[in-house]
Amino acid sequence: MIDFEIAGRKIGPEYPPYVIAEVGINHEGDLEKAIAMVDAAVSADAEVVKFQCHITEKEMVPTDMTPGDISDEKLWDIIKRCELTHEEELKVQAYCTEKGILYLSTPFSREAADRLDAMGVPAFKIGSGECNNIPLLRHIGSKGKPIILSTGMNDLESVRRSVAALQSTPAPIAILHCTSMYPTPYDKVRLGGITELRESFPNLPVGLSDHSLNIYTCLGAVALGACILEKHFTVSRDWPGPDVPISIEPNELEDLIKGSKAVWQARDGGKTRLNEEQGVIDFAYASVVTIKPIKKGELFTRDNLWVKRPGTGPLLADRYEEILGRYSATDLNPDAILLPEQISDYDQLK
Numbered sequence: 001m002i003d004f005e006i007a008g009r010k011i012g013p014e015y016p017p018y019v020i021a022e023v024g025i026n027h028e029g030d031l032e033k034a035i036a037m038v039d040a041a042v043s044a045d046a047e048v049v050k051f052q053c054h055i056t057e058k059e060m061v062p063t064d065m066t067p068g069d070i071s072d073e074k075l076w077d078i079i080k081r082c083e084l085t086h087e088e089e090l091k092v093q094a095y096c097t098e099k100g101i102l103y104l105s106t107p108f109s110r111e112a113a114d115r116l117d118a119m120g121v122p123a124f125k126i127g128s129g130e131c132n133n134i135p136l137l138r139h140i141g142s143k144g145k146p147i148i149l150s151t152g153m154n155d156l157e158s159v160r161r162s163v164a165a166l167q168s169t170p171a172p173i174a175i176l177h178c179t180s181m182y183p184t185p186y187d188k189v190r191l192g193g194i195t196e197l198r199e200s201f202p203n204l205p206v207g208l209s210d211h212s213l214n215i216y217t218c219l220g221a222v223a224l225g226a227c228i229l230e231k232h233f234t235v236s237r238d239w240p241g242p243d244v245p246i247s248i249e250p251n252e253l254e255d256l257i258k259g260s261k262a263v264w265q266a267r268d269g270g271k272t273r274l275n276e277e278q279g280v281i282d283f284a285y286a287s288v289v290t291i292k293p294i295k296k297g298e299l300f301t302r303d304n305l306w307v308k309r310p311g312t313g314p315l316l317a318d319r320y321e322e323i324l325g326r327y328s329a330t331d332l333n334p335d336a337i338l339l340p341e342q343i344s345d346y347d348q349l350k
Contacts, residue, residue, distance in 0.1 A: 002203045004172050006146050007102055007122040009047065011174065012205050017222050017260040020104070020125070020148075021046045021233040021253055025054070025082035026241045033239070034084065034092050040235045041101060044253040048102040049233070050125055051092065053116055056080045059109035070182050071242045078242055086115060093119055113140045121145070124171075125230075128152030128178050128209070134165045141169030148228060150209045152178030156200060163201060174205040174228055177221075183246045184212040191217065194224045211246050215256040222263040229260055285311020287337045288320050294332040297344075300324055305338070313337035322349050 004011050011018045021041040027034035034051070041049040056079045067075050084092065089105070096103035106125045107113035113124065113136070123146040130136055131154045141147060147166060151159045159175065166173050177193040189212050197206045207228025208221040218229045232247035241247075248256065273281075286307040294304050300323050307317040315323065315338050329344040340346045 001205065002172065004146060004174055004205050006048075006104075009102075011227050013225060013227060015227070016264050017226065018048070018207070018228045019046060019253075019257050019260060020048050020050050020228065020230040022050045022230050023233055024050070024052045024106075024243050025079075026232065026234045026239070026243055026247060027051075027082070027084070028239075028241050029082045029084060031084065031088045031091065033235075034088070035095055036235050037233065038092065038095055038099060038101065040250045041233060041253065042099045044250045045257055046101060046253060048104055049096060050104040050106065050230070051084070051089070052082075052127075053089065053105045053107050053112040054079050054083045055109055055111050055115070056083060058111040067242065073242075082241075089115075090119065093121075107140065110136065110139050113143070117143050117145070123148065126150060128154070128180050131162050132158050134162070137162060137165050138169060141166045141171040144170040146172045146174070148174045148176060148207075148230075150176045150178045150230075151197070152180035152209070156196065159197070160200070163204070174207065175201060176207045176209040176228060176230060177226075178209040179211060182211050182243070184210070186212055186217065189217045191220055191224055194221055194226055198225055213246065215248060215252055215259065218256055219259050219263050222260045223267050225267075229256065231256065282312050283310050285309070286317040287311055287313025288315040288317065288323055289313070289338060290332045290334055290336045292334055294328045296328055296330050298328050300326050300328065300343075308335075314340055319349070 001012050023037040027037055038049055063076055065075050066072055071078060093103040104121060104123060104125055105116050106127050107116055124140050125148045128150040131149060131151050149162065163173060175197055177197055179188050179190060181188055194206055194208060205227040207226045208218060209230040210218050218231065221229065232243045233253055234244050234247040234249060236249060237244055237247060286309050289306060289308045290304060291306045292304040307320050323343060327344040329342050332342060
């Protein structure tokens, strides 16, 4: 896999998942709320908090369109109300630096990308709506900074075109599976898309930008190899905002960070017996033992031989059937762990 890192943080299958707390526009254009979001992300031990950089006149034409089921408010009015000025974005970025958390933002126009680049952001996150916006992708990619590309509303062929466009630039790439439904029902999340993207782009880190409720699907994504997780984030779901109802709160973000790392640690390996299991094997396995007095030359039968704990004997329970019908080489007391030399024709068992 091609090396991918953001501000020195390596991202890939061999590293803990990169969890992005996406504030987006949940601050509703209020700088104090934006700062509070940063504090909440820091309290959850997040590495990175992500905002959205909107310059409304540069990203869209005036329109009375509403964002579907998300809100009845006009899209233009939502975006305009939720803008942060350049000065406010600089203040949020500086506050993130002060608090030791990485500031990222999503550009929705050339001008927004240029602004963020001038601010020195170490990477760009591109939303699903811009996934097939090839001119904008090329413009952002030309800056040479790492790009995380969400792929909601796009099929595999569309994603291939977008990835090819970005690969013509010097920008390193990671891609996120996504379903652009708010909220996303669990049966529409389609975690199999992560597997498909990993198989189609084996050299690129793959992750999940998730709009379902809770953190369950993110944890499942890690088990399937997701390296990056993105969830909408808010201080409280009691706050207003178009994305707040699908956002996780600080305690959930903390659980996501801890839980995703735990799943990442657990996901590899195979069905082998570990050396570390030996202590349990010793008391949990069963050994072949006598259950009645047995005379030398007497036949071993189910009546005088059985299996019992502990598993410290040289003949474990899986050898029991082989021993039946053979003869004792010595006198044996009950509850004795059977030894190989106590079987007259043991050599034939090897």
